[in-house]
Amino acid sequence: GENVEQHPSTLSVQEGDSAVIKCTYSDSASNYFPWYKQELGKGPQLIIDIRSNVGEKKDQRIAVTLNKTAKHFSLHITETQPEDSAVYFCAASKLGAGTASKLTFGTGTRLQVTL
Amino acid sequence: DGGITQSPKYLFRKEGQNVTLSCEQNLNHDAMYWYRQDPGQGLRLIYYSQIVNDFQKGDIAEGYSVSREKKESFPLTVTSAQKNPTAFYLCASSRDRDRHTQYFGPGTRLTVL
Numbered sequence: 001g002e003n004v005e006q007h008p009s010t011l012s013v014q015e016g017d018s019a020v021i022k023c024t025y026s027d028s029a030s031n032y033f034p035w036y037k038q039e040l041g042k043g044p045q046l047i048i049d050i051r052s053n054v055g056e057k058k059d060q061r062i063a064v065t066l067n068k069t070a071k072h073f074s075l076h077i078t079e080t081q082p083e084d085s086a087v088y089f090c091a092a093s094k095l096g097a098g099t100a101s102k103l104t105f106g107t108g109t110r111l112q113v114t115l
Numbered sequence: 116d117g118g119i120t121q122s123p124k125y126l127f128r129k130e131g132q133n134v135t136l137s138c139e140q141n142l143n144h145d146a147m148y149w150y151r152q153d154p155g156q157g158l159r160l161i162y163y164s165q166i167v168n169d170f171q172k173g174d175i176a177e178g179y180s181v182s183r184e185k186k187e188s189f190p191l192t193v194t195s196a197q198k199n200p201t202a203f204y205l206c207a208s209s210r211d212r213d214r215h216t217q218y219f220g221p222g223t224r225l226t227v228l
Contacts, residue, residue, distance in 0.1 A: 001174075009155075032215050043119075043205055043219035044158070089157060093215055102173070103217060105157040 002027040004092050006106025013080050014114055021109045023090035024072040030092040033073045034103070035064060038087045047088075048075070051095070080113045087111070118142045119220035121206050126225045128200075136191045136223045138206035145210065147189035148217060151175060152203040161204075164189055193225065200227045 003026040013019045025033075031052035036044035050057045050064045050073065057064050061080075066073040077084055087110050091103040118141040128134045140147065146165050150158040160173030164183040178197025183189055189208075193200045203224050207217040 006157075034216065036219075041222075041224075043121075043207075043221045046216060046218065049216065095215055102160060102163070103158075103215075105159075107155060107157040 002030055002092055002094075002104040004090060004104050004106045006090050006109060008109060009107065010110045010112070012112045012114060015080060015082060017080055019077040019080050019084070019111055019113075021075045021088055021090070021111070022072060023074070023092075023106050024070075025092040025104075026071070027092070027094070028068075028071060029094050032093045032095050033064070033066060034091050034093075035062075035075050036089045036091065038089065038108075040086075044089060077111075080111075082113050082115065085111055085113045119206060119208055119218060121204075121220040121223050124221065124223060126223055128225070128227050130227055131195045133192055133194050134200075134225065136193065136204055136206075136225070138189045138191065138220060140187055140189075140206075140208045140220075142208060142210070142218070143186070144208035144218075145186070146208060147183070148207040148209075149173075149179070149181065149189070149191045150205040150207065152205060152222075158205065161191065200225060 006023045034049035037047045038044040061078045063076040087108045089108050090106040093103045120139050122137045148163040149161040152158050159175050161179050162181040164170040180192045205222045206220040209217045
C-alpha cells in the first residue's frame with residue numbers, strides 16, 4: 001500500500017518568513033495530493049491540493065509543488081502570520097472512477113509562527 | 116467544517132461498553148469516511164462508504180462497526196473488542212466517486228476510563 005512520509009515534525013519560523021513542509025510517497029500510481037490544516041481540537045481543513053498533471057499550484061500565500069519522478073511534494077507558505085500556526089498534514093491518493101478516495105496521510109507538521 | 120456535524124464533541128465511557136459516534140452531513144455527498152487520530156500518527160482510515168447500504172474496511176477496522184442506512188448519516192460504533200479506543204475520531208465526506216476532495220467534521224474525542 002501507499003506510504004507517506006512527512007518532514008519536519010515541528011517547524012518554528014518568525015512572522016514574515018517562509019515555511020516549507022516536505023512529503024514523499026511510495027506508490028507511483030498516486031495522482032492526487034491534498035494538504036490539510038488542523039487547528040487544536042478541530043477537524044482538518046483542506047487548504048490546497050494538486051493533481052499529478054500539474055507541477056505547481058498557488059493560492060495567495062500558499063503553494064504546492066510536485067515532483068513525480070522523485071515522488072515528493074512540498075507545501076510552501078510565504079509571509080507567515082501567527083494564524084498560520086497549526087498542524088499541517090499531507091496526503092496521497094489514487095484517482096479512479098468508481099472508487100471512493102482512500103487518502104494516506106503523513107504524520108503531520110506542527111508549525112509555530114513566532115512574533 | 117462545512118456541513119458535517121459530529122456529536123458529541125467529548126465522550127466518556129467505561130471500559131467494556133460499546134459506544135456509537137454520530138456523523139451527519141447535509142452536503143449531499145455520496146462517500147463518507149471514518150478516521151482515527153492519535154498523537155504523532157496522523158490519520159488512519161477505519162471504514163468508508165461509497166454509497167448507501169455499502170461500506171468497506173479501512174486500515175484499522177478491527178473492533179469497529181459502521182452502518183450506512185441513509186445518505187446523510189454514517190455512525191461508527193466502537194465495540195468492547197477495540198483494545199485501545201481512546202482517541203480523536205474524525206468523520207469526512209466527499210462529493211462522489213470521481214472527486215476526491217474530502218471534507219472533515221469537527222471530531223469527537225472519546226475517552227475510555
